Amino acid sequence: MRATGTSRTRLYSASLIALALLLPGSTQAQSAGNGLTNLIDSIFSGPNAATPPQAATGQDGAAPPWSGEDGASGHPLMTAAAIRQAASDFPNCVAGMWPDAARRNITQQNFERFTAGLQPDLRIMDLLDSQPEFTKAIWDYLDILVSDTRLAKGREILAKYKPQFDATEKAYGVDRYIIAAIWGIESNYSTQMGDRSVVQSTATLACIGRRQAYFKDEFLSALEILNRGDLKPEQMRGSWAGAFGPTQFMPTAFKRYAVDGDGDGRRDVVDNPSDLIASTANNLKKDGWQAGASWGYEVVLPQGLNYMLADRAKVMPLSQWEQLGVKRPGGQQFPRPSDKAYLLAPAGAEGPGFLMLQNFRVIMKYNPAEAYALAIGHFADRLRGGQPFVQPWPRQERVLSRAERLELQQLLAQRGFYKGTPDGQFGGQTREALRGFQVSIGAPADGFATAEVLERLRGR
Secondary structure (H helix, E strand, C coil), X not given: CCCCHHHHHHHCCXXXXXXXXXXXXXXXXXXXXXXXXXXXXXXXXXXXXXXXXXCCCCCCCCCCCCCCCCCCCCCHHHCHHHHHHHHHCHHHHHHCCHHHHHHCCCCXXXXXXXXXXXXXXXXXXXXXXXXXXXXXXXXXXXXXXXXXXXXXXXXXXXXXXXXXXXXXXXXXXXXXXXXXXXXXXXXXXXXXXCCEEHHHHHHHHHHCCCCHHHHHHHHHHHHHHHHHCCCCHHHCEECCXXXXXXXXXXXXXXXXXXXXXXCCCCCCCXXXXXXXXXXXXXXXXXXXXXXXXCCEEEEECCCCCCHHHCCCCCCEEHHHHHHCCCECHHHCCCCCCCCEEEEECCCHHHCCXXXXXXXXXXXXXXXXXXXXXXXHHHHHHHHCCCCCCCCCCCCCCCCCCHHHHHHHHHHXXXXXXXXXXXXXXXXXXXXXXXXXXXXXXCCCCCCCCCHHHHHHHCCC
């Protein structure tokens, strides 16, 4: 995980998809924090790369109160006593940020107006530090996100706002289908944007818990947006971590990327389609989007491939991958053989492969998880008329529980392959250790954790 810059911002503003799509009976994930980010990062990213999903509502439909328990991270600022102490000092903490607000040209009148009666939302502390037990397999995740219903809505959006997409493509050179895909996956086309006050959420996190410095900037940036008049307080409602709008901008990301798409003097990324589409495009362009290029290609991997090549750092021209036997399904040609790509095998040797180009890395800056970027790229291709992935996923494989993942790391450590501290979360270090074990037993070194691999580690 990258902890700075755009990716760090988007780590907290990942998709506003309903957790109800994943766990029946639960409430919307991004309204509490990045439930979707947790899902994808727990599949592909390292420890602490994800933020947890929202807790389910209570029996009366109300949001549950703070548990009153220590946070799972063990951080000293996440103990119950530290949280209570910080909460009792919350008014003083907020008032103490006035000098910083003044340096950002926020008027005292507006500072007092937007912080009047502000109370901490301690439910966020449980969400900040929860450790979910299970994850979804990537094929289940893609099934949920790239659905026929969502595709149909996306095509409606593309037709309804064709003039805005036309103008944005001309001005920024960013593919309309990618923007429409982000809109669809982040908020299901503005139907699931979160319902928490961004000011309250960011103020809570700025004064309580283990990420105060980061969220102080988000809180003050939220006040700047309101002070300037780009958005009204009632528009700034979103996730527990402060992401808002159909494509989920954090306040600092809004400051960096939001533009006035229709010249009305405001940057309204919540209710103004021109501003929303142009701002999302500006974000991608500033992150290095290459106009006219794809995000990547599904590929068929040859028998005997050295899966140590499936590494984000191992970049080669598409023509060189072809020489290694990596081909597109159906004998299709690569339009630009000189483009450079890295190989992703998200389900190991039994699943499809993908060659990822520069624009894939740009999508990952929007949300730093490969599964998210794969969903966005594939959704965009389907919106433009492309077909589903050709190759089957290994749907017979089950996702390991957190206890099993922890055991796998412990067994790898006992055999000398894993050098980190077992935590039940898989990242690059775990994959490399698993590859080492796979090489030792003569299996494809794809780094894909299966129940069979766990059994081999157990010596059965």
